[in-house]
Amino acid sequence: MARLKVGVLISGRGSNLQALIDAAAAPDYPAEIALVLSNRADAAGLARAAAAGIPHRAVPHPSREAFAAAADAALRDSGVGLVALAGFMRLLDGGFVAAWRDRLVNIHPSLLPAFPGLDAQRQALAAGVKIAGCTVHFVREAVDTGPIIVQAAVPVREDDDEAALSARILAAEHRIYPLAVRLFAEGRLAVEGGRVRIAGAVPPGLALFNPAAG
16 A cells, blocks of 8 residues: 655754654555655755655745745645644745645644644743643644644643753654654544544553554
């Protein structure tokens, strides 16, 4: 069976891209990274793609519409069936979001719908929450909205600063993003009434993961 081709959009270091690359290296993983695009030519994640032998390029961003048109063409030319945002720090054109509806996912460092937007970890600390985490969701035009696919929770410690909490959340991100892509590639996700239904059993794992990330 052919593996799902995934296109990844990045703006920076590409640590979640690397988690997807590492997952896709397993022979039983049902997806492969077919293309990496960045709105920044100096994004460190492009070097990760190069090291893995994955086609990659920077796409100029004179406007949302221009970027969207160029990115859409490149993704379709590569046969991409799922677009994953991995630290992509630009708002996407509404037409692009609509064209890739339910085939466009994002990862955000909070338990959405809490703390959308920038500096989610700082928002969590300011609010005094005891549990933080991360969310993979289907993208809609409004920022950090859309049906939730997978979430992972992490504890907030009394001595946490933004860097410490961010690092703990990032480790969870690296587990749940490959899980979400796997579930999509296996055809196990359905959006019904604004919610994601997951077919079949999900392997057991850490108690704070929902679904459990094995």
